[in-house]
Amino acid sequence: MGAGSACATYGEPIVKILVIGSGGREHALCWKFLKSPRVSAVYCAPGNAGTATIAQNVPIAVDDLAGLVDFAAREKIDLTFVGPEAPLCAGIVDLFESKGLAVFGPNASAARLEGSKVFTKDILLRYGIPTAQAGSFTVAAEAKAFSASLGYPQVVKADGLAAGKGVIIAPDALTAESAIEDILDKKVFGAACGAVVVEEFLEGEEASLHLLVSGSDYAVLPSSQDHKRIGNGDTGPNTGGMGAYSPAPVLDAAAVKTAEETIVKPLLAAFEKEGIHYKGILYGGLMVGPKGIQVLEFNCRFGDPETQVLMPQLDNDLVDLCEAVIGGSLGSVQVKLAAGAAACVVMAAGGYPGDYAKGTPIAGDLGDQPDSMVFHAGTTMAGEQLVTAGGRVLGVTAWGADIRAAIDAAYRRVGGVSFSGAQFRTDIAARALSR
Ligand code: AMP
Ligand code: GLY
Numbered sequence: 001m002g003a004g005s006a007c008a009t010y011g012e013p014i015v016k017i018l019v020i021g022s023g024g025r026e027h028a029l030c031w032k033f034l035k036s037p038r039v040s041a042v043y044c045a046p047g048n049a050g051t052a053t054i055a056q057n058v059p060i061a062v063d064d065l066a067g068l069v070d071f072a073a074r075e076k077i078d079l080t081f082v083g084p085e086a087p088l089c090a091g092i093v094d095l096f097e098s099k100g101l102a103v104f105g106p107n108a109s110a111a112r113l114e115g116s117k118v119f120t121k122d123i124l125l126r127y128g129i130p131t132a133q134a135g136s137f138t139v140a141a142e143a144k145a146f147s148a149s150l151g152y153p154q155v156v157k158a159d160g161l162a163a164g165k166g167v168i169i170a171p172d173a174l175t176a177e178s179a180i181e182d183i184l185d186k187k188v189f190g191a192a193c194g195a196v197v198v199e200e201f202l203e204g205e206e207a208s209l210h211l212l213v214s215g216s217d218y219a220v221l222p223s224s225q226d227h228k229r230i231g232n233g234d235t236g237p238n239t240g241g242m243g244a245y246s247p248a249p250v251l252d253a254a255a256v257k258t259a260e261e262t263i264v265k266p267l268l269a270a271f272e273k274e275g276i277h278y279k280g281i282l283y284g285g286l287m288v289g290p291k292g293i294q295v296l297e298f299n300c301r302f303g304d305p306e307t308q309v310l311m312p313q314l315d316n317d318l319v320d321l322c323e324a325v326i327g328g329s330l331g332s333v334q335v336k337l338a339a340g341a342a343a344c345v346v347m348a349a350g351g352y353p354g355d356y357a358k359g360t361p362i363a364g365d366l367g368d369q370p371d372s373m374v375f376h377a378g379t380t381m382a383g384e385q386l387v388t389a390g391g392r393v394l395g396v397t398a399w400g401a402d403i404r405a406a407i408d409a410a411y412r413r414v415g416g417v418s419f420s421g422a423q424f425r426t427d428i429a430a431r432a433l434s435r
Contacts, residue, residue, distance in 0.1 A: 014040040015319055018072055019055070020062055020092070021083025022048050024346070024377035024395035025304035029081060029318070030055040031373065032311040036319045045071065049386055050366075050376025065092050072101050079104065079322055085301050088280075089115035089161060104322045105280040106300045110271070113278070114300040117197045118159045124295055127270040129263055131295040134199030140184040143196050147176045153201040158183045160192030164240060169201065204289020205431065206296065207251040208244075208306050209259055212321060213282045214330040216268050219321075220260065222313055222337060223251035224306045225431065230353060232427045239353045240392055243428035245343040245403055246309040249435050250288050259286060259293050279325050308375050308395045309342035342399040343406040345414050345428050349378070350421025352391035357421065360388040364417035372398035372413050388419060403432045 017033045019026050019042060027050040030042050034054055045068060047057035060067040062084055069092075072080050080096060082088055082105040089111045096103035105111070112119045117136075124131040132155070137143035147154060147170075156179035158166030166189045170176035180196055187193040206228075210221040224246035230236040251259070263284065271278050283299040283306070302310070311318075315336035324333040349356035359382060366374040366386075375397055378390015394417065398409035407429040414424060 014038060015078040016040055016076065017042045017319070018058075018068075018075075018077045018080040019044045019047075019051075019083060020068060020080065020087060022046050022051075022062070023083065023304050024344075024375040024392065025302055025307040026083045027051050027375040027377070028308045028311040028395075028397075029083065029302070031375070032314065032318045033081075036317045038317065038319050043071075043075070043077070048376045048389070049379040049381050050374075052381070062087050063090065065090060065095055068092065069095050069099055069101065072096065073099060078102060079319065079326075081105070081322065083301060085111065085114050085299060086161060088300050093280075102326055104326060106278050110276050110278040110280075111300040113282070113298045115161055116159055117157050117297070118195045120298055121197050121199070123267070123270050123274065127266055129266050129270070129295060130292060132199040132202050134197050136195055136197050138184065138195045140180050143180045143184065143198055144177055147180060147198045148173065150198065150200055152176070155199050155201055156180055156183065157197040157199070158189045158192040159195040159197065160189070162189040162192040164238060165189060166192050202287040202289060202291070202294055202296065204287040204291075204294075205250045207248045207286050207288055208303050209251060209256065209284045209286055210302065210306065210310060211264060211282045211284075212280075212325050212330060212335075213268065214279045214325045214328055215277055216272060217328075217330040218264060218268065218282070219330055219333060219335045220256060221310055221335065222246045223248040223256060224303070224309055225250065226303060226306060227425060227428055230348075230423075230425075232425050237353050239348070241303070241305045242346045242348065242425045243344055244303070244305040244309045245341065245407065245429040245432060246306070246313060247341060249432050251286070255288060255293060259284070262293065263295060304377075305344045305346055305395050308344040308397045312342045312373070312397065312399045313338050313340070338399070340399060340401045341403045341406045342397060343403060343410045343429050344375070344395045344397040345407075345410045345424050346377070346392050347394040347396060347414065347417065347419075347422050347424045348392050349388050349390070350423055352423070356391055358387070358389050360419050360421065362386045362388060362393070362417070362419040365413070366394070366417065369413075371400060372396070372409050374413065374417065393419065393422070403429050407433070
């Protein structure tokens, strides 16, 4: 792949990759890129102790856009893959493209799909794409009047990026009103608080659908399901995601087909009408329930931990897929999948998602196995010792003939890893197994 956002030479042999981010998602992406015979080097900025074992970590923060573009230009990086949403929403793709550097992800205008819930809700409602009925407001009194006209529970959402904290499920009027005040008057989520979305509560089972998108072309990746609550049986506070499995039976082939017809195609047509050129990953958070398949949210990047279960199933060369998205040839690409399933159990620090300790030593077998891989999330090295450095510490991932084989293998590997205070759910994939 040559420099330049048009990604000139499809299939060119040797490429240097930069992956931006530091979580389990980025470890899984580095791991997958390194399976490509076309890759000569993978850098990860800033990475973690896991990415350091397979790639070269670069100490540049994800919000240091100027530092990242300088590095990519200086090192002649052929392809930069942006993991998290914040740099995408801040315009990293626009910046790289302005320098003629190939970069995977949507530009800032397209990334509003994740960066602004008001923007997305407006598109969904205007184009008749199934989603919760909602209103968007900048004035608290107006939001409260609308809120009072909806039933309970209802959902109050800060407009912008709020690190997963800006969504409040309100069981009653008091909670809804105080959430509206917190967002619009007290600005408790900072810059995310310019506006609020108040919407009806949707019943059903959540699932994730990831797509590669390049303008009007798209390719569907296997469905998956995340486990957002900290506790077994979906109890306790929300987290970044405590585990995942794929494919998700709730989003089987027929349901995916329905989602393509009722959500994906109308959305891409809406983009075209709105003058938005979307390229990158489109990750739909969907509710499958009595009202059919409805959109909860869109993200403009890969899910974490969903990436950890998607990468082992993907048989394509990831460089080829990225090139096809960037170069506009996605329509001629066939996504190839390994048969079977994959599952990931997140091991988190004690106390997470509240306060938690860092620097706790990690022991056990973290090595690469033919049917499993321990992806690092919040880890670092303290001298020679691997220690915890975040809330979600490890994503213990395995794959097999079916979900049962994959999840059993993942829990076997969890049994061989330990750190003081470690917590993990023991019911990952239970919904799939109970069907
Ligand atoms: P979001 O960031 O919009 O996906 O919201 C985060 C989480 O809140 C989702 O994964 C759901 O679990 C929950 N949620 C958001 N909107 C709704 C809704 N309208 N009805 C039910 N649950 C919701
Ligand atoms: N797995 C949830 C997320 O990546 O947003």
